[in-house]
Amino acid sequence: GAGVSQSPRYKVAKRGQDVALRCDPISGHVSLFWYQQALGQGPEFLTYFQNEAQLDKSGLPSDRFFAERPEGSVSTLKIQRTQQEDSAVYLCASSLAPAFGNTIYFGEGSWLTVV
Amino acid sequence: AQSVAQPEDQVNVAEGNPLTVKCTYSVSGNPYLFWYVQYPNRGLQFLLKYITGDNLVKGSYGFEAEFNKSQTSFHLKKPSALVSDSALYFCAVRDPAGANNLFFGTGTRLTVIP
Numbered sequence: 139g140a141g142v143s144q145s146p147r148y149k150v151a152k153r154g155q156d157v158a159l160r161c162d163p164i165s166g167h168v169s170l171f172w173y174q175q176a177l178g179q180g181p182e183f184l185t186y187f188q189n190e191a192q193l194d195k196s197g198l199p200s201d202r203f204f205a206e207r208p209e210g211s212v213s214t215l216k217i218q219r220t221q222q223e224d225s226a227v228y229l230c231a232s233s234l235a236p237a238f239g240n241t242i243y244f245g246e247g248s249w250l251t252v253v
Numbered sequence: 254a255q256s257v258a259q260p261e262d263q264v265n266v267a268e269g270n271p272l273t274v275k276c277t278y279s280v281s282g283n284p285y286l287f288w289y290v291q292y293p294n295r296g297l298q299f300l301l302k303y304i305t306g307d308n309l310v311k312g313s314y315g316f317e318a319e320f321n322k323s324q325t326s327f328h329l330k331k332p333s334a335l336v337s338d339s340a341l342y343f344c345a346v347r348d349p350a351g352a353n354n355l356f357f358g359t360g361t362r363l364t365v366i367p
Contacts, residue, residue: 193353194354
């Protein structure tokens with residue numbers, strides 16, 4: 139597609155509910171990233187995929203957070219037993235190749251509110 | 254370890270005046286530096302990047318940034334501000350000696366006053 143697509147754009151979850159956030163990267167992009175952006179803050183890295191391999195998950199805040207990219211294209215970020223502190227915008231991003239000079243393009247984000 | 258500092262939470266400038274949004278960085282290797290802009294309820298839009306070569310980098314919407322290695326800075330500039338430039342601006346760095354992800358500053362809110 140023309141850009142990184144994320145769904146749902148907005149999600150309200152009751153505390154304790156599981157949520158799944160979907161990311162469709164730009165077609166052909168090898169690298170895929172998930173970031174978390176709290177209100178008034180800069181994005182913080184969660185995890186990184188190269189094709190289907192999850193090469194870095196050092197930013198995932200707890201074992202309630204899980205991400206996958208089984209066929210090296212679409213990715214899903216899953217949050218189990220949501221808590222209020224999980225309320226944030228979850229940004230997906232992709233780049234053509236892993237090289238550090240490549241531009242990383244972001245989607246519009248999935249806004250999660252846990253009540 | 255890598256870090257990015259945006260010392261100003263808020264910058265106000267009159268329409269038509271030049272604008273500067275400041276960014277300093279710290280990395281262990283040669284930095285790859287990026288600027289992104291975020292409009293309300295939107296994702297991040299890429300503005301420009303410095304990889305190597307000319308220290309003055311030109312990007313989208315008339316923005317430019319100057320890489321200064323001795324001052325470890327990468328300030329964003331525009332000669333004449335527009336009201337539509339009002340948004341949140343993020344500086345980010347990738348450290349080739351570190352992890353393969355962008356590390357962001359805390360952002361600077363730019364308001365252009367008509």
